[in-house]
Amino acid sequence: RNDIGPENDTAKITEWMHQAFAEKRKLMGFGHRVYKNGDHRAPILHGLGRKAAEARGPEFVKLFELGETVQQIMEDEKKIYPNVDFPCGMTYFTMGIPVPQYTPIFVASRITGWCAHIMEQHANNRLIRPRAAYVGPETRSWNA
Known part of the structure; x- marks a missing residue:
């Protein structure tokens, strides 16, 4: 979360993700021991997070979209889906919660x-x- 800021772009996020994969780091907010094909709560909270980002302005939408890039890379390359914590963190951030x-x-x-x-x-x-x-x-x- 501290590595991602408004100056980042999709290429930097992709590079960061591949470095994390190479180092075998566990990325929090992904995978669930029960919901193997995705946590059914995640898309609901994701939609609410996007609305919160849109309400705060373009800078927050960009950051939210960078989070979506992380999610897409995890799904495409690792077949691991977000649990409720991933969109929850994105939503808290776009709401301005420390x-x-x-x-x-x-x-x-x-x-x-x-x-x-x-x-x-x-x-x-x-x-x-x-x-x-x-x-x-x-x-x-x-x-x-």
Whole structure:
């Protein structure tokens, strides 16, 4: 993230990516142990990030497009797709959120779910298993 700035272009990004590949560096924001063909949440957040970039102006659109170049290279050359963290970081950046705040925002967005799991584990006196079968109602209605 610190290597990519407005003075960069697609050629520099491509060179940077190939150097990372040659050094066998792991690029954060790509790959998911469950969603092998891409995280279904990523395109949704990607679209929101693009809108945020457009709202901030041409400089942010250019930076966002450089991120899209990184994504395209990963998909084309490594067949590795972005997880939700990649467009999330791009979106935070285009919103003007400082990089040191990314992790606290991530934690804040997850803490309610973590607390719910802990409460459920205490209530049932057993650990929740990720592949547990859902036993609730098949359908529920809701108002938009």
